[in-house]
Structure formats: C-alpha cells, structure tokens
Amino acid sequence: MLKAMLARAKQGYRTMRYPAGDPPPLPARFQGLPIIDAARCAEGDRACEDCAAVCPTKAIIVTNTAGSAPSIDLGACLFCGDCVRACPRGAITFGKDYRLSTSRREDLVVESFGPGADAKTYARAVAMGRELRRLLGRSLKLREVSAGGCNACEADVNVLGTVGWDLGRFGIQFVASPRHADGILVTGPVTRNMELALKKTWDAIPGPKVAIAVGSCAISGGPFAGSPEVLGGLGSTGIPVDLWVPGCPPHPLTILDGLLRLIGKIKS
Amino acid sequence: MSSLPAAFAKIKAEKPVPLDELPLLDGPALAAAMRDAIREGSRVVSYFGTPKGEGRTELVAIMAGDTTNALGAARALVKEGFPSIARDCPQTQLFEREIAEQCGLVPEGHPWLKPVRYRRSWTGRDAWGRDPAAPILPGVGDFYRVEGEEVHEVAVGPVHAGIIEPGHFRFQCHGEEVFHLEIALGYQHRGVEESLLKGPDLRTFRLIETIAGDTTIGHATAYSHAVEGLAGTRRSPRVDAIRAIALELERLANHTGDLGAIAGDTGYLPTSSFCGRIRGDFLNMTAVLAGNRFGRGLLRPGGVAFDIADAERDELLKRLAAAESDVTNAVGLMWDSASVMARLEDTGRLTKEEAIELGLVGPAARGSGLARDVRRDHPSGIYRFAQIPVATADSGDVYARANVRWLEVGRSIAFVRDRLGALPSGAIDSGSGPLAPNSLVVALVEGWRGEICHAAITDGEGRFARYKVVDPSFHNWPGLARALRGQEISDFPLCNKSFNLSYCGHDL
Numbered sequence: 001m002l003k004a005m006l007a008r009a010k011q012g013y014r015t016m017r018y019p020a021g022d023p024p025p026l027p028a029r030f031q032g033l034p035i036i037d038a039a040r041c042a043e044g045d046r047a048c049e050d051c052a053a054v055c056p057t058k059a060i061i062v063t064n065t066a067g068s069a070p071s072i073d074l075g076a077c078l079f080c081g082d083c084v085r086a087c088p089r090g091a092i093t094f095g096k097d098y099r100l101s102t103s104r105r106e107d108l109v110v111e112s113f114g115p116g117a118d119a120k121t122y123a124r125a126v127a128m129g130r131e132l133r134r135l136l137g138r139s140l141k142l143r144e145v146s147a148g149g150c151n152a153c154e155a156d157v158n159v160l161g162t163v164g165w166d167l168g169r170f171g172i173q174f175v176a177s178p179r180h181a182d183g184i185l186v187t188g189p190v191t192r193n194m195e196l197a198l199k200k201t202w203d204a205i206p207g208p209k210v211a212i213a214v215g216s217c218a219i220s221g222g223p224f225a226g227s228p229e230v231l232g233g234l235g236s237t238g239i240p241v242d243l244w245v246p247g248c249p250p251h252p253l254t255i256l257d258g259l260l261r262l263i264g265k266i267k268s
Numbered sequence: 269m270s271s272l273p274a275a276f277a278k279i280k281a282e283k284p285v286p287l288d289e290l291p292l293l294d295g296p297a298l299a300a301a302m303r304d305a306i307r308e309g310s311r312v313v314s315y316f317g318t319p320k321g322e323g324r325t326e327l328v329a330i331m332a333g334d335t336t337n338a339l340g341a342a343r344a345l346v347k348e349g350f351p352s353i354a355r356d357c358p359q360t361q362l363f364e365r366e367i368a369e370q371c372g373l374v375p376e377g378h379p380w381l382k383p384v385r386y387r388r389s390w391t392g393r394d395a396w397g398r399d400p401a402a403p404i405l406p407g408v409g410d411f412y413r414v415e416g417e418e419v420h421e422v423a424v425g426p427v428h429a430g431i432i433e434p435g436h437f438r439f440q441c442h443g444e445e446v447f448h449l450e451i452a453l454g455y456q457h458r459g460v461e462e463s464l465l466k467g468p469d470l471r472t473f474r475l476i477e478t479i480a481g482d483t484t485i486g487h488a489t490a491y492s493h494a495v496e497g498l499a500g501t502r503r504s505p506r507v508d509a510i511r512a513i514a515l516e517l518e519r520l521a522n523h524t525g526d527l528g529a530i531a532g533d534t535g536y537l538p539t540s541s542f543c544g545r546i547r548g549d550f551l552n553m554t555a556v557l558a559g560n561r562f563g564r565g566l567l568r569p570g571g572v573a574f575d576i577a578d579a580e581r582d583e584l585l586k587r588l589a590a591a592e593s594d595v596t597n598a599v600g601l602m603w604d605s606a607s608v609m610a611r612l613e614d615t616g617r618l619t620k621e622e623a624i625e626l627g628l629v630g631p632a633a634r635g636s637g638l639a640r641d642v643r644r645d646h647p648s649g650i651y652r653f654a655q656i657p658v659a660t661a662d663s664g665d666v667y668a669r670a671n672v673r674w675l676e677v678g679r680s681i682a683f684v685r686d687r688l689g690a691l692p693s694g695a696i697d698s699g700s701g702p703l704a705p706n707s708l709v710v711a712l713v714e715g716w717r718g719e720i721c722h723a724a725i726t727d728g729e730g731r732f733a734r735y736k737v738v739d740p741s742f743h744n745w746p747g748l749a750r751a752l753r754g755q756e757i758s759d760f761p762l763c764n765k766s767f768n769l770s771y772c773g774h775d776l
Contacts, residue, residue, distance in 0.1 A: 150481030
C-alpha cells in the first residue's frame, strides 16, 4: 500500500491540461494537414501528376485543367509521404496541424492554395445538433467495433483512456455493451466477415445515436481498398457517419480533437 | 540434435534459392519428411500451397532446426489432396487447414478440418464441398462439444467487451471450470496475401505495414529483408542498427502495455495506469524516429527513410532513461503485490512439452522454458553482431509469460542504449532493384509476439507469384486454447492478455 502511494508520488500527476492548455508536443517529423502550393506545382503549366502516380491509395486528385493543382482526399490518404518525395518542385508538404476531423466526407478533400487555385479553408468538424448535444454532450458512451482494423487505430483510441489523455474527464467513455452506448466508433475497412456483427451492434444501440469513423480504413478502406474481402469503409454500410477522423492511424490528439468537436467542447 | 532430413534443401534466411534447386517431392514424401524432421526436434516455420493451374497445387514447407541454426525447404506437387500429419504433429494442423481453405485441397486424415478464415478458395475447388452459391458464415460450424447434464457452453464474440479486435471463443464449461476452449477467427480477414500477388507495386509496402498494425516494424523488416535478398541489395550497418532500434522500441511499447494490461486484469490499477502511460512514451520514441507512433514509413527496401542524427540520438537516450526508471517503478509494484501474484501464478499453465508440440513461438514459448528466439537462432541485420540474451521462465503460467516480458524490457532497453551509443556509419538508403526471377526467399524476424516469417516466390518476371506471411499469432492461438483447459473461465481475460495475440495477423 505504502509502496503504491510512493510510486504514485514518483510517477506524478500526468493528465494534460489540453484543451484548457496547449496540446502535448507533437514529434518533429509529424505529418499533419497537407499543404499544396499551386504556384509551385504547375508553374503556369499543367500539373505533372508525379504525386498522383505514386500514391498507394489513389488519394490524389488532379483535374489538370490549366493552372490547376492536385487535391488530396484525406479519407484515402495514409500520410505516407510518398507524394512529397515524388514531387519535383516541393509543392506538397505535410504540416503540423493535427486538427483533421470533419463532419462530412467531402470535407476531407484538401485543396491547394495559391493564385488561380480555389483556396478553400479546411472545414473541420462541427458539434452535433443542439438536441443531441443536450442529451449526449456531457455524457457520450461509445461502443468501439474493429471491423478489420490492424490494431493501430484501436491502440490509439485505447490510449485516450490512459491517464495522460483521460477521456473520462469529458464524459466520453467506451462501454462493453451496445445497449449502454450512445454511438459507435468504427475502425477497419469493414471486412465481409464483420459486416453482420457491425450491423447488429449498430442496430442494438438505442437511438438517438452517432457514428464515428476513425482511420483511413474506416473511411475508404485504406490500404485494403479494392480488396474483395472488404466493403471499403463505414460509408459503404449505410450507417450514417457523424464524424470522420482521417489518418493511418490518426494521432490520439487528432482523434481527441475530433471527439471534442463533436460534443461541442472545441469550436472552430 | 535438430538438423534437417536430407529431403530438405539447406537454405539461409534472406538468400534467394532458385526454385528448381528445391527438391520436388510428392505429397506422401513431403509429409513423411516433415514428420521425420519434427520427430527429430525440428519445427514448421511455414507450410503453404500455391495454385499452379491445371488443378495442381505446389506445397512448400520451410522447416527450422534451431539448435543448429538450420533452415530447410522442400516442395511437392499435388492434385486433390495431400496426407495430413496433424495427428502426429499438432503444430501443422492450422497450416494444413489453411492450405485446404486457400487451395481447395483435402488434408487426408486431418483430425478436425475446420476453416481458418471462412472464405472461398482461390481455385474454385472447395475442400468441404460447400455449395458455391451459399454464403460462408464466419464462425458458423461444428464446435467441439462436451455433453453432460451440468455442462454449459459459453460463446464470446466476435465483438468483445473492450477496444479490441474481434474473434469468437467457445467455452465448454462445468461450473467455473473450462473443459475446452475453441477459438474461431477470420473476422479480420482483408485479403492481404492476394493483394500482394504480382507485386511489388505502390500498395505493397503499405499492406505489409498494416498486416498487424502494432507490428509495423516487425513485418516491414521481414519484407525488406526478403526483397533485399531477392534484389541482391547490400544494406549498410547503419540501416541495420536503426531498424533494430525501431524493432526493440516496438517490443518495449507492447511489452509495457501487456504488463499493464495483465495487472489491470487482476484489478491492480497502479501498475495498469502507469504502464498505460509509459507505453505511450515508448511509442513517442518511435515517433521521434519516424514522425508517427507505429513507425509507418520508417523502413523501405534498401534502407530507412530517416536517420538518427545527434539531436535524435540525445533525445532518445534521454527519453529511454526516463521510461526505464518509470517502468521499473511501475512493474515492480506488481511483483511486490501478493494479491496480483496469487492471480498470476499457476494460471494458464502450459508445459514445455505442450509448447513444443504446438510449435509455439515468442514469449509464450519462452514462458514455458522453450528457448526460441529468432534473434539468436536465425539472426539477421545487427543481431548477427550484437546479441540479446534469450529470456525464459520455467513455470509456463501467466506469471512466467509476464516475467519473460519484463526480462525482455530490461534487455531491450540496454540494447537500444548500446546501439544509440555506437551507431555505425553508412548510407541510410542503398536503394532497391529488380527481384531475382523464379526464386524462393525466406525472411525471419523476432517480432514482439514471436517469430515472423515472410516467404516470397517470384515468377519469371521477378514479381510475386506467392507471398506467404506467417505472423507469430498463427502459431500461438492454439496455445491459448490449450492453456485454458482446467482453468476458471474468469481467468480467461488474464490468460488472453498473457498471450496477447494478433487477430488480424492471424486472419491476414
């Protein structure tokens, strides 16, 4: 008993102040929101498409009208950086912005900025509607389902329950039974073999309920998109998604930022 | 003495072998050779089939004789079936079922021929003669049943209580006691091996990294070794050192998490809470190297994407020291707590003989006194020059498997510290090249769960005609099932965590 107390004194109080304070430092080599510089890309000409050619998940869209530059669909992006290395003009960088979650699938497409390009600000996730926020904003119980996930997204969701992050202080908790849940959080590309279990779990959650897709697999199938053994993400199941969190896996800070936006604790 | 029978060609990890140099046997001869090898102390590393057209399947068996660092391979061409040796050699039973499911072949005499991943074969033939129009339902089939008035059956999963991958567990219980546990997986099957065919292509490395997402470095290392072997790429020692540092950091993060989870399942929250955080500290060390916590994009065939300059080295050493102090303090509490030890000792016991019979690998094997470790037995990269003593424990229970992890934490920290203090020079990327055609190459890595084996067979153009992945979990899931016999069902979570196997690594 005494040893445990001494250990607690040594280990210290480690719960971060974020969102009341600064977020925890991200690694120097962290890859967050991509920044595509249209001016560097096309240089007056058409885009060269080298980036799109190397993307493993075909996440880069090049319309290639004159003066256009690529856009990146973060829902399919693995944040691998192959496009950065392929670009001969350094037009793509992945910045340090970890705030990647959106409310709509189409908002995950990052467009280039610069003269002549349609510079759209990244539309981050907004809070659920007022009625839902009244019911769930201070107590959101989630049932997690891994539908073919590789365990990285699962691990980084799990870590939110550890003392540093302490998800419970926001009233968000992962529960054992869908009957006790207010929503579902799905990872993995939705394998054929998990389709029924996922559907049954969703159906067992009493309404009103929310659905959250975490990770590239859950949004678009990720590296497994195109495999006949997977459906290709939560969107393919007919379950209406309220929050999309891109990444492979998304950093726990990205997941937390998304969840806090959903319950209205962080506003854009 | 476990040198291999003459039927197997001697091969070396990472060195490609032209296919026509592999002995071509028939089904019965290959089965007999494997049985003889196993009887003499060798074990199956990988055993798989490749459909060859015209109704034929080529079986390939990779065997290891650990005490002599021997690796051997042989193949056989079969048509509708092949002889099963699973009755005599249980370590082959899951491999045979996988061949049945993938290639539509019947392993004649298999004692319990069940599907592995609940999907159609690659050949249009079905080993169970199922109706091709009817869907294959995962987990649906005959489970081993114990009959009796007071016997009841408990079914858990696929969706489990926590944030964890899915699988189905069927217990035959008498009161609290588990007579038998049968595990049915396949829910995480994504079609990895098929997706790798005809590669390497743009997706290949990303698929390799996500075979088992918590073992990104392990699988990426095995793949890189296989491809570097086929391309004849010579890596610099600096690359090997950086890769080993990443592999050991992966081991440290997961072992720390496991020790915390084991404590958590006995209800001992101090160790559980502290380790939950410290695991993140190790993951963040990987992120110092790679920019992300799982090491995605750190490796590539020919080298690594990022170097360890003085700044990174100093940062890593500083964090390593802090984590070492914290984890020693956190885990020490667990060993000092009599109530925790009472739960861990004598629970989920597997004898050394059972571990050998089942072909277990990793900490699960070492916890039963079976000293198997690829880093010593089939070393590659920097492990050829810098050895880590193999950690074993004798009691075969949850305590032993936890203790092995604890010993490995200490040894991996020392290893990483040594490597950081003595980084060899060299380029961090030697590039890649075309792969040797019509060849077999095998790569072995000691992932944190145990032995990872990647076996690649190239076609005439140097593209993958077959890429066989064996995650350590493929060997070890039957070990968990065996360990539950005679245990209380309430100890299942604890036993499960003492193995901590990958569902997606098994399901591919």
